[in-house]
Amino acid sequence: MSIKVNKLEHIYSKGTPFEYKALQGIDLEIREGKVTAIIGETGSGKSTLVQHLNGLLIPTAGELEICGFKILPLLKNKDIKKLRKEVGLVFQFPEYQLFEETIERDIAFGPKNFGATEEEAKELVKKVLPLVGLDESYLERSPFELSGGQKRRIAIAGILVLDPKVLVLDEPAAGLDPKGASDMMDLFIRLNKEGKTIILVSHDMEHVMKYCDDVVVLDDGKVKHASDVKTFFEHPEWMVQIGINPPAIIRLKMMLQEKGWNIPADCLDEDTLLEVIRKQVKNHE
Amino acid sequence: MDAIKVENLTFSYNQEKDVIKNVSFSIPKGSYTTIVGHNGSGKSTIAKLLIGLLEAKSGKIEVLGQQLTEKTVFDIRSNIGIVFQNPDNQFIGSTVADDIAFGLENHCVPQEKMDDIIQNVAKQVHMTKYLNSEPTKLSGGQKQRVAIAGVLAIEPEIVIFDESTSMLDPQGKAVINKEIQKLHDNNNMTVLSITHDMEEVAQSEHVIVLKQGQVVLEGSPKEIFSSGELENMKLHLPFAMSFSQKLVKEGLLSDSRLTLEEVVEELCQLK
Numbered sequence: 275m276s277i278k279v280n281k282l283e284h285i286y287s288k289g290t291p292f293e294y295k296a297l298q299g300i301d302l303e304i305r306e307g308k309v310t311a312i313i314g315e316t317g318s319g320k321s322t323l324v325q326h327l328n329g330l331l332i333p334t335a336g337e338l339e340i341c342g343f344k345i346l347p348l349l350k351n352k353d354i355k356k357l358r359k360e361v362g363l364v365f366q367f368p369e370y371q372l373f374e375e376t377i378e379r380d381i382a383f384g385p386k387n388f389g390a391t392e393e394e395a396k397e398l399v400k401k402v403l404p405l406v407g408l409d410e411s412y413l414e415r416s417p418f419e420l421s422g423g424q425k426r427r428i429a430i431a432g433i434l435v436l437d438p439k440v441l442v443l444d445e446p447a448a449g450l451d452p453k454g455a456s457d458m459m460d461l462f463i464r465l466n467k468e469g470k471t472i473i474l475v476s477h478d479m480e481h482v483m484k485y486c487d488d489v490v491v492l493d494d495g496k497v498k499h500a501s502d503v504k505t506f507f508e509h510p511e512w513m514v515q516i517g518i519n520p521p522a523i524i525r526l527k528m529m530l531q532e533k534g535w536n537i538p539a540d541c542l543d544e545d546t547l548l549e550v551i552r553k554q555v556k557n558h559e
Numbered sequence: 560m561d562a563i564k565v566e567n568l569t570f571s572y573n574q575e576k577d578v579i580k581n582v583s584f585s586i587p588k589g590s591y592t593t594i595v596g597h598n599g600s601g602k603s604t605i606a607k608l609l610i611g612l613l614e615a616k617s618g619k620i621e622v623l624g625q626q627l628t629e630k631t632v633f634d635i636r637s638n639i640g641i642v643f644q645n646p647d648n649q650f651i652g653s654t655v656a657d658d659i660a661f662g663l664e665n666h667c668v669p670q671e672k673m674d675d676i677i678q679n680v681a682k683q684v685h686m687t688k689y690l691n692s693e694p695t696k697l698s699g700g701q702k703q704r705v706a707i708a709g710v711l712a713i714e715p716e717i718v719i720f721d722e723s724t725s726m727l728d729p730q731g732k733a734v735i736n737k738e739i740q741k742l743h744d745n746n747n748m749t750v751l752s753i754t755h756d757m758e759e760v761a762q763s764e765h766v767i768v769l770k771q772g773q774v775v776l777e778g779s780p781k782e783i784f785s786s787g788e789l790e791n792m793k794l795h796l797p798f799a800m801s802f803s804q805k806l807v808k809e810g811l812l813s814d815s816r817l818t819l820e821e822v823v824e825e826l827c828q829l830k
Contacts, residue, residue: 316698421598421599423598445728448726448728449725449726451597451598451725451755452755452794452795453597453598453793453794454598477728477729477730478728478729479729480729517730518730519729519730519733521798522797522798522799522802522819523798523802525819526798526799526802526819526822526823529819529820529823530823530826533823533827534830535826535830544802544805547802548802548805548806548809551806551811551826552809552811554830555811555826555829555830
């Protein structure tokens, strides 16, 4: 079942001098089993929106349908505790939230919170480690002696261990080196192939282009564009409008177009672009 | 004269395994050098050795002709500014202006000169508007610009950037890369930047490639990118370079190019 967002509004500190309308009527459908990117400038409402997906924030007005739950204004926390198991939310720099002495205990914290016994939790931890590319030799180690990328994997394992249907990640590759970042993205693609719906907030258009199926552009608390990834990159002006640097291949295409080259909008990969250039070069066989 | 000269430098954290193995290189005064390599290749260890935060097991470091020893370390540090990776770990002042002033106070700059210097460096990094803001409330890119302003204020001859853009988003990276380039072009500073960002490597003059604590390659960005070694190490080339290599293979360009601007310019001559 897809995720449906209807006229969602969120106002922070309502009725105080600090009142701030972060979301002003979001209508959106996020497809099940796909990888969806949510992009937009700082302050456009990305984080506020994703925090509604597992009920961490409750709408001021409007509603959401997600994993069989209907989230409406004034809903109580206890009504949606189970939703947190279905929708895993990973914050930015999740490694800062590790706290236990061993990796095993850190990952087991979630399942125990949801009522698993010590033994059940330990079994689940063993199963989840390979999903994030680590093995059992890590169980007894301290999470704090690992590299940044490994720590982040542990933090993500702490969410995956609950076997959520939907995984929401806020800037999951931020601060990793290029190899760490692409390993991280490969991990999400693997999880997606295994059936999980992935939603990620990202600033990195190269990642969005390479890994995502759909793109949602937020601007000033509203959905400015929502489309499949191909349509999105056929409209580079959408990125420029919100101050986001398009991927290098799109930049090259735009620069050539400006100089009078005829490059069709749907030319989005290197081989096609190469072919288009070849045909327009004078006297080239 | 060399700004930095390193000879046969070896270092280990635990006396067992050397993480820097017999490394030698020199960085000419006024040049812009980048050091690239995977995490764990020893890049940041070298930066720490250069400013005397770590002590070498053997070998020699010279900064502006002066050998780094226990006696000279403070003298040498006054000539080196450093911008670290995590923008949140390097603020002391409660406002941007205070933060820049901290470095000046440490360098015994008289109070009456401070305001002008702070205004001037804030202007250079386009942060004048934020002088009275709290550093913690700024975006990552803005924080790094404040850190650069703090370095500019003390006018060091050498600036080291230790993965200063790696925690920033692509927009933030592009902005800081421009600032680094300006620092080098306008202020004539010697820049040594440890980086993963190949777009930044492309704008530098000299590149040192580290692998498992050893220098495996040294040269201009073009030499490094054309060598095939980066692909072997599974490091990406900048898009302009990899795409122009394809254009060369197709017989459309005479030679590979470092920037998109150059690619476009040459293609337009063929049209």
